[in-house]
Amino acid sequence: MGLFDFLGKKCDCPICGRPNAWEARGKVKCWNKECPNYDAAYRREHAPVDVGSEAFEKVDSGWSGKFDPGEFRVKVMYRTAQGENRYYEGDVRTIRDVRAHISMRILPTGRRVAFDKSRVKNLEELKSHPASSFHDPKPTAAESKVLRAHSRRGTTSPLFETLRQKYPNYE
Ligand SMILES: [Zn+2]
Numbered sequence: 001m002g003l004f005d006f007l008g009k010k011c012d013c014p015i016c017g018r019p020n021a022w023e024a025r026g027k028v029k030c031w032n033k034e035c036p037n038y039d040a041a042y043r044r045e046h047a048p049v050d051v052g053s054e055a056f057e058k059v060d061s062g063w064s065g066k067f068d069p070g071e072f073r074v075k076v077m078y079r080t081a082q083g084e085n086r087y088y089e090g091d092v093r094t095i096r097d098v099r100a101h102i103s104m105r106i107l108p109t110g111r112r113v114a115f116d117k118s119r120v121k122n123l124e125e126l127k128s129h130p131a132s133s134f135h136d137p138k139p140t141a142a143e144s145k146v147l148r149a150h151s152r153r154g155t156t157s158p159l160f161e162t163l164r165q166k167y168p169n170y171e
Helices: 039-048 123-128 142-153 158-167
Strands: 009-011 021-024 027-029 049-051 056-057 072-078 085-091 095-096 101-105 112-116
Touching: 049 072, 056 072, 085 095, 085 101, 142 158
Parallel strands: 056 085
Antiparallel strands: 009 021, 021 027, 049 056, 072 085, 095 101, 101 112
16 A cells, blocks of 8 residues: 555446445556556455455455554454455454454454454354464453453462463463
């Protein structure tokens, strides 16, 4: 993304009609390789991703940030309540398994977002990722209470330190 791209806006490409093109200062960038507006860098970030026969479009929150987990970046393929296919990108190491949901820190701000498991189309892929925290041991209810209380107050104790080591990814 260029420095002044925030001045532009999402649009349907005026030439090929595909959604998720970008218009800025009278110029359109399109992810469609067959289109005269095609832009390679734009495609890398914004092209829809196919899962089976379905295309998922990237969610653009309109926010900017520097959160980038590099090699730990993964996509969450998600069907919204409105029946639209969207994908989010986040840090696989921050996935938390919470009953009917998973939550993860997402780009570009690092904000934590919850996803309904039944709507995540690549749940098995995320679960089986070697860096996924699905494999981490989960604190018991009593341990969570200690971790939460100290994290919130910014205090510590020998028990807290032991639990921090046992659950390094707990936030
Ligand atoms: Zn186009």
